[in-house]
Amino acid sequence: MPSSATTDQTASATLDQVIDAFRAHHPEGDVDLIIHAHEVAAEAHQGQLRKTGDPFITHPVAVALMLAEHGLDAATVAAALLHDTVEDTSITLEDLESEFGEEIARRIDGVTKLDRVRYSNREQAQAASIRKMVVAMAQDVRVLVIKLFDRLHNIRTVHALREEKQRRVARETLDVYAPLAHRLGVQEIKHEFEDRCFAILYPGPNAEIQTMLAERAPEREAFIERMIEEIKALLAESGIEASVTGRPKHQYSIYRKMKEQGRPFEDIHDLIGIRIITKSTRDCYGALGLVHSHWVPVTGRFKDFIAMPKINLYQSLHTTVIVPDGKPL
Template sequence: MNELAAILKDSKKFSRRNDLKLIERAYTYAAKAHEGQMRLSGDPFMSHCIKVAETLTSLRLDSTTIAAGLLHDVLEDTPHTKEELEEEFGEEVARLVEGVTHIGRIKFKSSEEHQAENIRKMLIAMAKDVRIILIKLADRLHNMQTLKYLPKDKIQSISTETLQIYAPLAHRLGIAKIRSELEDLSLHYLQPETYYELAQQIAEKKAQRENEIQELCRVLNNELKRAGIKAEVTGRSKHFYSIYRKMVDQRKNLDEIFDLRALRIITSSLRECYGALGIVHTLWTPVPGRFKDYIAMPKMNMYQSLHTTVLGQKGERIEVQIRTADMHRIAENGIAAHWLYKRGTDSEARFDERLVWLRQLLEWLQDLKDPKEFMENLKLDLFSSEVYVFTPKGKVIELPAGSTPIDFAYAIHTDIGNSCRAAKVNGRMVSLRYRLKQGDVTEIMTSKKQTPRRDWLDFVQTSRARSKIRHWLRVHEKIEEEPEEREEEAPRIQKQPDVQRKATSRDNVDVGIGDVSHMLTRFAKCCNPLPGDKIIGYITRSRGLSVHREGCPNVLTDDPARLLTVNWGGKIQASYPAGIRVKGTDRPHLLADILASIRELNVNINAANAYIRKDGSAVCDFVIEVTDQSQLNSIIYTIRKVDGVYSVKRSAVAGGV
């Protein structure tokens, strides 16, 4: 119970709104549910739940999240149900616990498919409620802290996944303290010899470095006080993994890397941040090109700070970070720091903006079916550090470091990317392979004759650019690869599908009945089949053969003798009505923009209907003329790019069956 008392005490410190009784009830419920269960370490299972709750408390999260953290394994490892949790703790707690539990439950054909789908589900859950991933991160942190009790192969696979997925996610969410510990633990398990060697070398130099840092802090503190700036100056230690990465990336030894001194200045106001920067640059010589203002231009994970590198009296490099206390809290706790203050405040919109990268990532990855391709693109987005570049009109575009003008073009709009033929950076022509740098003003020149090229995939950096280029190549190269002779093989007139009677005898042998052009054939309006769809025929009592899409509920029947196997025959030169339903966030000109995107494809619109729901979302129903399923998919893909649209699906055509 001492652990519970500490959680309650810390929770009460940072928010009077926290429901301490809810946390107490969750602790009691979880302890009873896990009674008798033990971890591989030999500790009671409940010790894991407590550690997860302690991490969530240290992130200053609300009582609902802390309670869900205590209960996060109840649905997975005990007989209790979501309904029981909901009755005891309410819908919100139950939903969070189910969200954490749902990640990792489904069985898949391969480990790659398993990992890809689990990560996809985790991202979707996070987009719905970011607290789910915060609980999952706290869960993973304690599992990593006790990983040594697992078999060696499990240790390797879990550590690799942590380093490739969970640590970058923590970074994307701005939670520095969880990210650094996950990275250090992963290094410890994946490369133990490197880890211990590094730890020993750092320990040997620790005393000397601390003395040097204390002297730098003393000098800086005196100058800040003389200038009337209230601030706290401390040394800033680098975690093992960041040192290791620098050694590998820069091919330097520890002495060269660890020669870097790091200071942090915490001020009481924004104005004093820039005042402190002036003091630092007066005391020591600034290193050109090493100043970054993340206060004026925050990172997407909400991080704000001034960064500068200066040369000390002996020529040593000193890295300095300057931020306010609030900025420091956000730098340590990231998106978790905003959760308590999000609801009912004008910061809610800004909070949601911080997850734009996640929604964009999900959009770009949603069409990737191959597990390898999914993981490749995911890691590309999670691992990359950021570079900020500008449009000619001054809009800031965030891209992964190493991005090219083509990545920039696709970040603006898919059509700009597809037709990108050249680029100017800072007023000068550059190669499309040029690597964009901080502050570059980038202008894209387009041409209607330009199309995406396969070799672009060799150097683009963003998953958005990769997925858009691959999609264009799949669609257009497939059309180009079709043999010209196929047109001649098709019948001159092909208005009806080729039909075979489905076997009704027990031997399940299909019996072909030849040409059925004499049979009246119509396409069902309930599901509107298109060339490319899998179809089935249904013999009606008075209207001949009705052709439906396979799986259409209207062809479920107790009389299988009335079902016919139907195949599309040859090339079909005709157009068919297709229904689509578009959902989006209501805004001025949304319907006009959707209509314009359809008209750009020279598609005939037969009907359109739009209305606004009570929740503020817009719903638009269209009936359009298309030649086949492929064209419909291209139209759906185009509409999805319209600003504000979040769902485009095929629907039934109004007017009945």
């Protein structure tokens, strides 16, 4: 489960934080546009509260901060600050277009239309809603990005809703937004969606997996460090410059694997992933060759997303190998 620190950070986000994050990516960017959007949004939402009891403006500011941290442009950050004004205040789309121009108004309109999509069951969510969002993505992917971060902040603060509503939001997030985050290549958001929804929808299994992961954490961390150092040495010997990082698999992915394979937690061994980021495509294939020559690759587990990129142009090579102690990696 993501730490509460992540939640608190966005819940208490300020305009100054948004501006600082934006300037880190765009030193010469249009900060005045962001400040003006915040002024309009703050006035429009004056007196409104969220279910958490916080002033409503904390939500669009939190969404804007996350977008700024991910390097989005000033128009998108401004649209995020204003994204609930048409839906929840007396401001009209025409007002926004007059004040901020067609580009920002169009993005806000796109988010507003997505907000109006309602889900009655999983089948409808997976069909109608994904179609609706893919259409939005095709017109302007930034509309979908705003909506993803909007949902991310909402799922982080979902505890303020009654239990039935929490489960509905979690199911919708798991079925619709997590796959879309995956398609956009924002894996950290996909994983956070999945783990937070897993905790709401399956609290028992979630708690069990958390406990078992905690019990094996020291062993797992030592294994990750050992593998990272071994891979770094392999790459250095061949003159390949790369960053190498490791991480444990996420709780929901472990649960899904247990269900799909019909195996208990103790029999799930591939709980760790290693990421190698190189400076060129040639070095990426070279690193793959080194890994495959050093350890035994698992048949059928290799995927080449360089030769066949994903829809979001994500490019990488995926493989699974068996390391000396018999564990898949």
